[in-house]
Amino acid sequence: MKNEITSHPKKNSFLFFLYLVGLSIIGFLATDMYLPAFDKMRVDLGASKSSISATLSLFLAGYGIAQLLWGPISDKFGKPKTVLMGLSIFTLASLGIYFTHDVSLLLLLRLIQAIGVCAAAVSWQALVIERYPKEETNKIFASIMPLVALSPALAPLMGAFLLNYFGWRSIFVALALIAVLLIIYTLTIKEEKTVQTAKAEESTADKSYLSLLKSKRYLGNVLLYALCSAAFFAWLTGSPFFLKEMGYNESQIGLSFFPQTIAFLIGGYGYRSLVSRIEGKKLLPYLMILYSAACLALYLITITITPNLTILMIPFCLMALANGATYPIVVSEAMKSASHNVGKAAAMQNTIQLGICFIASGVVSLFSKDALLTTTIVMTCTIPFVYIGYKLTLNKALN
16 A cells, blocks of 8 residues: 655645755765865864864764664654754754864764764655655656755865855854754644555554565665666766876866766756656666666776776766666655655665765775776676666566
């Protein structure tokens, strides 16, 4: 039986859509906005470079693991209450950072920030499934996810502006204000489940994380999401190393991230324009072929010629385009396959994605002496696993 909310689709206003966008990007803003301030923070706090860098590593670790805590909470208490609890924790931690003068306390508060903001990451995907008709969910995901991809590129620019005019502490005040705005809107949302929903939840025998992993359809879509993301993260990790070796300066390396972001946006919004005419599941195999061809092309280019940035960016942008169209399809399918358990489903999906991305990024970092070859090998190695994930998505059973 389907999980439904009594709110009528017409109540899903543009303001509610912006609210979902805010929930989806606040974690990335908290990750990336303060990156330009690393050196100023180090000097101001009298800390080492490794201590300041550890604030990012600790945040990412907490962001990946703590989602598993919020999944059961969101399913038990509802998404609005979960968002309120999580963003309240995030707001207090952000304001705490404004007042801190000790790097050890900064590390602790960054971990608390990560734990709190996970509630938004878990809840926004579940809210899409619960608040929109089934036929509209792919379109909504296709509208939001390109903006999620854009946020890491814009967040450092926002952080640099605040740093230059108001100091590094203002970055965390800005994050707190964004969270407060989301909290205020969350207070206007009521979660009223139908009698049918309650009966469906009561009749669900197994709602554990293990039950999600037993669902081939869910696991297959999550693997596609995670593996495509891992290839992307491998490039993001390796490109500053190999582009520097190729003679490009920091400004040129920074600009190289914009074409891939544009390609991702084209993929996401291109799929959005097609979603009413072509079923996502029918488009998925062609996207996987494009993804695989792009990764393989990067590897072949690396081992056969001495490439420049332009030659490398052509296949990588094609991969980014494929990812932009793939993400909304597989995330929507994963969430719909676990409609009775969407909070845990979102949490497990995000944790698996971050875990696989961490492995890919770690391998590239470990063998960064030959960064280009390592990056393209890691990207190419995702191809057979992508095929396995796709085969799992073809399973008709929900469990």
